[in-house]
Amino acid sequence: xxxxxxxxxxxxxxxxxxxxxxxxxxxxxxxxxxxxxxxxxxxxxxxxxxxxxxxxxxxxxxxxxxxxxxxxxxxxxxxxxxxxxxxxxxxxxxxxxxxxxxxxxxxxxxxxxxxxxxxxxxxxxxxxxxxxxxxxxxxxxxxxxxxxxxxxxxxxxxxxxxxxxxxxxxxxxxxxxxxxxxxxxxxxxxxxxxxxxxxxxxxxxxxxxxxxxxxxxxxxxxxxxxxxxxxxxxxxxxxxxxxxxxxxxxxxxxxxxxxxxxxxxxxxxxxxxxxxxxxxxxxxxxxxxxxxxxxxxxxxxxxxxxxxxxxxxxxxxxxxxxxxxxxxxxxxxxxxxxxxxxxxxxxxxxxxxxxxxxxxxxxxxxxxxxxxxxxxxxxxxxxxxxxxxxxxxxxxxxxxxxxxxxxxxxxxxxxx
Amino acid sequence: xxxxxxxxxxxxxxxxxxxxxxxxxxxxxxxxxxxxxxxxxxxxxxxxxxxxxxxxxxxxxxxxxxxxxxxxxxxxxxxxxxxxxxxxxxxxxxxxxxxxxxxxxxx
Numbered sequence: 001x002x003x004x005x006x007x008x009x010x011x012x013x014x015x016x017x018x019x020x021x022x023x024x025x026x027x028x029x030x031x032x033x034x035x036x037x038x039x040x041x042x043x044x045x046x047x048x049x050x051x052x053x054x055x056x057x058x059x060x061x062x063x064x065x066x067x068x069x070x071x072x073x074x075x076x077x078x079x080x081x082x083x084x085x086x087x088x089x090x091x092x093x094x095x096x097x098x099x100x101x102x103x104x105x106x107x108x109x110x111x112x113x114x115x116x117x118x119x120x121x122x123x124x125x126x127x128x129x130x131x132x133x134x135x136x137x138x139x140x141x142x143x144x145x146x147x148x149x150x151x152x153x154x155x156x157x158x159x160x161x162x163x164x165x166x167x168x169x170x171x172x173x174x175x176x177x178x179x180x181x182x183x184x185x186x187x188x189x190x191x192x193x194x195x196x197x198x199x200x201x202x203x204x205x206x207x208x209x210x211x212x213x214x215x216x217x218x219x220x221x222x223x224x225x226x227x228x229x230x231x232x233x234x235x236x237x238x239x240x241x242x243x244x245x246x247x248x249x250x251x252x253x254x255x256x257x258x259x260x261x262x263x264x265x266x267x268x269x270x271x272x273x274x275x276x277x278x279x280x281x282x283x284x285x286x287x288x289x290x291x292x293x294x295x296x297x298x299x300x301x302x303x304x305x306x307x308x309x310x311x312x313x314x315x316x317x318x319x320x321x322x323x324x325x326x327x328x329x330x331x332x333x334x335x336x337x338x339x340x341x342x343x344x345x346x347x348x349x350x351x352x353x354x355x356x357x358x359x360x361x362x363x364x365x366x367x368x369x370x371x372x373x374x375x376x377x378x379x380x381x382x383x384x385x386x387x388x389x390x391x392x393x394x395x396x397x398x399x400x401x402x403x404x405x406x407x408x409x410x411x412x413x414x415x416x
Numbered sequence: 417x418x419x420x421x422x423x424x425x426x427x428x429x430x431x432x433x434x435x436x437x438x439x440x441x442x443x444x445x446x447x448x449x450x451x452x453x454x455x456x457x458x459x460x461x462x463x464x465x466x467x468x469x470x471x472x473x474x475x476x477x478x479x480x481x482x483x484x485x486x487x488x489x490x491x492x493x494x495x496x497x498x499x500x501x502x503x504x505x506x507x508x509x510x511x512x513x514x515x516x517x518x519x520x521x522x523x
Binding site: 232234235236280281282284302303304305306323324325326329330353357365405 | 440468470471472474475478479482505506507508509511512
């Protein structure tokens, strides 16, 4: 049925596809099984790969089945055939699966299946399965067919081995790069807080597992005022980390020389707008400037959550409301400015959405009201103690529920 | 957490009935929902059953609005729960895309 020339041609095409698979392209294996089904005129084919996570396991790397309607779930059939090969290490040819005790769910007497072990030296790295209708070929034709499957199989073994090596190396490299990005981002967060008479300061970032986009910077301006900038880049991963770094540079540049907050925020928007809007990304940014001599806090807001102000006199918490579109939203926007005069004992909490959106196991969010309540009940402490206590309370709320977003907090308290 | 989008076509208006959460795990579904609009002139996103939107979700909404406008399709987001609207409002979406684009659910 298949002459030498066509066999060679088919093997050549399989091999040329396999070369591509070395570039970590698992789609190639789907192309190979589709090609084999088409050329060998069989119903279906699949390739399985051995996984070693928590004992020997198997994972289907590629699957193709021609349009023919079959009365039961075929994926089960090739799963079981592959599992038998993984278990026993030998090839399998079942001419009639009807009476085979391993195929309870596939009680069909018109299918045959062959599963071929893909072994690199003695290690079983995968299984190659083919199944078809028995009535299409004679018993002898099927025997010949199996020898062709073996030839294809030995080519697949090499391809699969290279693919595995490459994808493992690639995976390690990506994990390492993400770790580096995480570390760089962490290094961009404030390490040493400025010392300023009359106030206490505290900051904390709790990173989620992924690379997030939280941004915080605290610095003294030329005339010894305190600048606090907090923000959040939309999305996660490397792009968010890059934008966070860009925002930090743009903000520092805009804020030097004691620039008024709204001028600084407007300038950051003008600088970042073209690239942000082109990429469909945005950054929220709140910049506050505290003057320790007359205790005024001026601020401007580009889409960030309003900071919470605890008033010592009234023992009440109020948000510092001021609206403004996010950075990257409106070209050449002139942002607004607002301000409050603080008094001894007053506390301002700056935070990112990870705090109020933190979930517990019942999928309930912490919420801004609860944060205000916690701030109120911890108001006697200094800024860094307040942060510690908020974190403990947060932990009690979330329990061991997996946190998916970065949480960033900064507290400014007027002590005298 | 998931997002379901039901597409209903009425003449040249497409109504997208959405339910669930709009965050980093579901935002792609929102973006895909406005593919292949053909002769559609107006898209109405019904947010009545959207319970939560995070900042990536807001980014998704912004990109969908921009994509529609680029193709001269009017888009409106209706029935937004007040707590969800608060998130959109803090980020400034009504300022960026016009107040008339967003309609809060009357409680």
